[in-house]
Amino acid sequence: MLTAEINKEAFSSADTLDRIRIIDALYGDRVIHLSSMQKTAGVLMHMIYRTGARANIVFIDTQLHFPETLAVRDKFREKYGLEIVTVQPDITPQVQNKIYGTELHRFIDGQPLCCHLRKELPLKKAVERFQAKALITGLMRAEGNGRSQVPAVSSDPRIKCTVFNPLFDWTSSQIEDYLRRHDVPVHSLYGQSYASIGCAPCTTPVNPGEDDRAGRWRHLRVSNGCQPLYCNINYSDKINHSAQKNTT
Ligand code: SF4
Numbered sequence: 001m002l003t004a005e006i007n008k009e010a011f012s013s014a015d016t017l018d019r020i021r022i023i024d025a026l027y028g029d030r031v032i033h034l035s036s037m038q039k040t041a042g043v044l045m046h047m048i049y050r051t052g053a054r055a056n057i058v059f060i061d062t063q064l065h066f067p068e069t070l071a072v073r074d075k076f077r078e079k080y081g082l083e084i085v086t087v088q089p090d091i092t093p094q095v096q097n098k099i100y101g102t103e104l105h106r107f108i109d110g111q112p113l114c115c116h117l118r119k120e121l122p123l124k125k126a127v128e129r130f131q132a133k134a135l136i137t138g139l140m141r142a143e144g145n146g147r148s149q150v151p152a153v154s155s156d157p158r159i160k161c162t163v164f165n166p167l168f169d170w171t172s173s174q175i176e177d178y179l180r181r182h183d184v185p186v187h188s189l190y191g192q193s194y195a196s197i198g199c200a201p202c203t204t205p206v207n208p209g210e211d212d213r214a215g216r217w218r219h220l221r222v223s224n225g226c227q228p229l230y231c232n233i234n235y236s237d238k239i240n241h242s243a244q245k246n247t248t
Helices: 008-013 016-027 039-051 067-080 093-100 111-130 172-181 188-192 235-239
Strands: 031-034 056-060 084-087 134-136 153-156 161-164 226-228 243-245
Touching (some): 016 134, 056 111, 093 111
Antiparallel strands (some): 153 161, 226 243
16 A cells, blocks of 8 residues: 555645545555644644544644643644644753753754754654654645745655645635634634744744744844744755745
């Protein structure tokens, strides 16, 4: 089953629920949905619930999340009975600070290492634990920036997984509509002007007119007008340049 040929055209043109079913038929429980607990993840977790897909839902707890992020995870567990597996880095933030002598996230040249230690390595651990051959992400072309060309299906050579982006052709209003229609829990910080939510030290609300990702790593904005926009846990972000020209 795991060597089955993926028909990318059929996947792209299928209804989104059918995309989840296609992934399930191809990979069964050898697939991970990497859940950020943001709105797109809410849609995907709800679709996994609706279809009964066997995907392992994995939440990477960097140990630097907002308490509200952990609360959304717990709401999904309670409301839908979903098994959401939390994976953490091997070292606590305190130990990391001792090793590197500083809080890496505070510096433009420390952030990539911090994201590598607290996000990428735990993902690798999860892939090994579940012997996963595929990932489901919530990336959408409508997010723009480095994601404006995100394909429906790609691959991540770092973890030797096929990567499915079932929401690649969705828009923000479709996401909102789905969440409302199905009464899906939503991260409470969206109600406080946050537009994209990651670790607490690297996430701020956005001002009117700012790009949705302007609140990520805002403190690292530097004099040449660039700031990181992605943590690179998604391989397609990594190859599409993690530092984009800041437009805010
Ligand atoms: S988002 Fe910030 S705190 Fe979180 S892992 Fe990356 S650099 Fe570290």
